[in-house]
Amino acid sequence: MDKPVGMFDRDYEWSELSRFVRYPGPEATLGVVSGRRRQGKTFLLDAVCRATGGFYFAATEATETESLQQFGTALARHLGEPVPRRFAHWDEAIEFLMTIAAGPTPVVIDEFPYLAKASPQLPSLIQRALGPQGQRQGSAIRLLLCGSALSFMGSLLAGTAPLRGRASLELVVPTLDYRLARDFWDISDPALALLVNAVVGGTPAYRREFTLGDVPDGIEDFGPWVIRNVLNPGRPLFREARFLLAEEPELRDVALYHGVLSAIANGNHTRGGIAGYLGRKSTDLSHSLTLLEDVGMIARDPDAFHGKRSTYRITEPILSFYHAIMRPEWTDLERPGYAGQVWDRSQTAFRSKVLGPHFEHLARTWTRWYAHSETLGGLRTHVASGILPDPAARNSHEIDVVVFGRDSEGKEVILAIGEAKYGDVIGRGHLERLERLRELLIRRDDRATPGTRLLLFSATGFMPQLREATQTRVDVQLVDLARLYEGA
CATH class of the missing domain: 3.40.50.300 (P-loop containing nucleotide triphosphate hydrolases)
Structure with missing residues (x-):
C-alpha cells in the first residue's frame, strides 16, 4: 500500500x-x-x-x-x-x-x-x-x-x-524523537527546536490539533508562544497533563500519581527522594511507580555503576513542564491575564527543572542512537548515567553520560563518559573535571581505560581556548546543538 x-x-x-x-x-x-x-x-x-x-x-x-x-x-x-x-x-x-x-x-x-x-x-x-x-x-x-x-x-x-x-x-506507535519532532514542527533553528521539544516533546497532536499550527517565530517568540498555547486556560494544552492521568484507567488515586510526578519534576529521582518529598515510606510507593512505568509516564533508568540503584524520569515533557512550572502556580494561571507574570518568575525553574534534565536526556539519546562509532571509540551496547563514588574525597560525582561497549574479546568496556550543560559555556574546567573522573574511574573499574573518550555537550557553546586545546585530541568530543541535531 x-x-x-x-x-x-x-x-x-x-x-x-x-x-x-x-x-x-x-x-x-x-x-x-x-x-x-x-x-x-x-x-x-x-x-x-x-x-x-x-x-x-x-x-x-x-x-x-x-x-x-x-x-x-x-x-x-x-x-x-x-x-x-x-x-x-x-x-x-x-x-x-x-x-x-x-x-x-x-x-x-x-x-x-x-x-x-x-x-x-x-x-x-x-x-x-x-x-x-x-x-x-x-x-x-x-x-x-x-x-x-x-x-x-x-x-x-x-x-x-x-x-x-x-x-x-x-x-x-512511539512519540517522535527530538530530531523528527524538529522536522515535524518545521523549525530550522536547533536552539528553538530544543526549547519547544522540552515543553511538548514529540507528540504529533500538539503540533496541529492542540495549537492549530502555531509555531514560534524565532527564539524571541518562544516565551509568547508558551504563554498563548501552554499557559493559556483557553487552550487544550493547559489541562493536557491532568487529562493524561485522568484518561488512564489504571491510575485510580490521581492525587498520589500527580504527587509522584511532581517529586520527580522537582529533582527527586530516586525512590527514597520521591518518598521523602511526599512524606511517605519508600516501600509504600512500589505499586505507584510500577503503574506509572506500565502506562509509559515514567521510566526507570539503572545506575551505570550500581546495578541495584536506579533513578526515575518523566518520559512526557508536557508532564514535566506542568509539574515543575504550572502546578505550583495553578491558582494564578487559571485567572486570564496572569500567564505572563507566571512565566517571567518561572525562568529559573524552567532552566533548572525542565531544560537542564531534558538536555541531559537528549545527550544520552544522541549518544545511543546517532553518535558514530568513531566518535565513541567503538560500537556501543547501551548508554546510561551514574553516580561515581569517591571514597578518598568522601563524596560522589554524577556523570551524565556513560557509554558501554565491548572490546575485541567480548569484554564489556566503558567507551566514553560525558557531561551535558544546557546553560553553561563549557571551558577548560569542565574538561579537567571529566579527566579527573576518568582517572578515578580507571582506578575503581577495570572496564575503563586511558582511551575512554570524554564527551562535552553544551547548548550554549564552548570557549575558544577549549576548542583550540582539543582540536587534535581524538579522546575529546565537543557536541553543540548543531551536532546534536544534525551530526554524528
Whole structure:
C-alpha cells in the first residue's frame, strides 16, 4: 500500500501494517497496536482501512448494550445495509464479524480497552473465533485491536491471557524523537527546536490539533508562544497533563500519581527522594511507580555503576513542564491575564527543572542512537548515567553520560563518559573535571581505560581556548546543538 500523502514519517509502522493486512493466507489473523495518546494511531489505522476498504470501529466509554448497538450500526453502514445490525451478545457479534469478507480485509477495533472494560469476556471470545473451530467458519479478516491504555494493551498478550500467542503483529506507535519532532514542527533553528521539544516533546497532536499550527517565530517568540498555547486556560494544552492521568484507567488515586510526578519534576529521582518529598515510606510507593512505568509516564533508568540503584524520569515533557512550572502556580494561571507574570518568575525553574534534565536526556539519546562509532571509540551496547563514588574525597560525582561497549574479546568496556550543560559555556574546567573522573574511574573499574573518550555537550557553546586545546585530541568530543541535531 502507498503511504497516504501528508502522513509524516511512520514509514516503519506503515510498512508493518501493510505486511499484516496484505498477508494472503486464508485464515483470520490478529494484530495489536498500542501507544500513548495523541501519537496518531487512529490516523494510521483509519488510513489503512481507507486504502483497503476495511472496517473501522471506534469504541467509546459505554455499557455493553450501548457498545453492541454502536458496533451494529457501524457494521451495517460499512456493509451498505439500510438497517443497523442487532446483536444480543458479543459472541454473536464476533462470530458475524469473522465472516464479513471473502479475502484479506482489515478490521480495526479502536479503543478496545473501553469495550473490554464493559465486556471482560471479549478477549476470550476473540480467542475462540481465532481458534480452529472459528477459522473453519470465518474469513481472512485481519483483526487489529488498538488502544492507548498501555498497561491493558500489554496484558492482552502476556502470561496466561486468552490472546497470548495469537497475534501476528505487536506494533507500538512511539512519540517522535527530538530530531523528527524538529522536522515535524518545521523549525530550522536547533536552539528553538530544543526549547519547544522540552515543553511538548514529540507528540504529533500538539503540533496541529492542540495549537492549530502555531509555531514560534524565532527564539524571541518562544516565551509568547508558551504563554498563548501552554499557559493559556483557553487552550487544550493547559489541562493536557491532568487529562493524561485522568484518561488512564489504571491510575485510580490521581492525587498520589500527580504527587509522584511532581517529586520527580522537582529533582527527586530516586525512590527514597520521591518518598521523602511526599512524606511517605519508600516501600509504600512500589505499586505507584510500577503503574506509572506500565502506562509509559515514567521510566526507570539503572545506575551505570550500581546495578541495584536506579533513578526515575518523566518520559512526557508536557508532564514535566506542568509539574515543575504550572502546578505550583495553578491558582494564578487559571485567572486570564496572569500567564505572563507566571512565566517571567518561572525562568529559573524552567532552566533548572525542565531544560537542564531534558538536555541531559537528549545527550544520552544522541549518544545511543546517532553518535558514530568513531566518535565513541567503538560500537556501543547501551548508554546510561551514574553516580561515581569517591571514597578518598568522601563524596560522589554524577556523570551524565556513560557509554558501554565491548572490546575485541567480548569484554564489556566503558567507551566514553560525558557531561551535558544546557546553560553553561563549557571551558577548560569542565574538561579537567571529566579527566579527573576518568582517572578515578580507571582506578575503581577495570572496564575503563586511558582511551575512554570524554564527551562535552553544551547548548550554549564552548570557549575558544577549549576548542583550540582539543582540536587534535581524538579522546575529546565537543557536541553543540548543531551536532546534536544534525551530526554524528
